[in-house]
Amino acid sequence: MLLRGRVLPKSTIFGGFTSSSGPDHTGPTEGGDNDFELLEGDVNTTIIDGVPAISFSDRIKNILFREMELTVIVKLLGHNIGYNALHNRILSLWKPVNSIRIMDTINGYYLVKFHAIKDYNRVLSQGPWTVYDQYLTVQLWTKHFSPAQPYPSVVLAWIRLSNLLGHLYKRKIIEAIGSFIEKMVKFNVQMDNQTRGRFACLAVYINLEKPLISQVFVDGAV
Incomplete structure (x- = not known):
């Protein structure tokens, strides 16, 4: 991690996320500076090649990871956008029922933390x-x-399964196939045999750092 001098937004100094939209409903993912204590062995410090190094125990990491539940990463491609502009736009787009929290980072990335799983x-x-x-x-x-x-x-992409045998067009089967390929978030099954035939479209998250899957065997057939 490189340390560089620059003016940090207030939201990145203390508390991390800035709350917005509606009443604040504290849920299981709500974090705070005083939610845990650092015990002996939780913090390890050393010097590596003259550079100070600090690391934290698995216990602390797990606590911090749990506090990031219901958090998504957003980035506007091809356009720089400020915190206030993005804040107003996503509230208008998403219309969250419960409050959300937003934190700006670097390279145009923002973390958005939800209080409601819906x-x-x-x-x-x-x-x-x-x-x-x-x-x-x-x-x-x-x-x-x-x-x-x-x-x-990681990007959200729609993939199409068009050669499945007729008896496989069942919700549980499609979910199993989609989850096997990548993390699936949504699917649509076309069942009209007379006009367009049967096919299934799956919305999955694709990791661009891994080889893309172009086909899959289902019960021995591609």
Whole structure:
């Protein structure tokens, strides 16, 4: 991690997220500076090649990861957007029932934390979302995310399964196939045999850092 001198937004200094939209409903993902204590062994410090290094125990990491539940990463492609402008736009787009919290990072990435799982799931499963006629990428937060990367590594994409045998067009079967390919968030099954035939469209999150899957075997058939 490089340390560089720059003026930080207030939201990135203390508390992290700035709350917005509606009444604040504290839920299981609500975090705070005093929610946990640092015990002996939780903080390890050393010097590596003359550079100070600090690391935290798995116990602390798990606490911090839990506080990031119901958090998504957003980035507006092809356009720089300020905090206030994005804040107003996503409230208008998503219309969350409960309050959300927003934190700006670097490279145009923002973290959005939801208090209601319904709001969280709806934002992930619907879309595509556009702001100023530009695509607003929305991806799940994971512990591997780094705002240092210039472009998102995970994108939402629709894939089509068009050669399934007729008896396989069942909700549970389609869900199993989609979850096997990637993390699935939504699907649609076309069942009209007389006009367009049968096919299934799945909305899945694709990791662009991994080889893309172009086909899959289902019960021995491609």
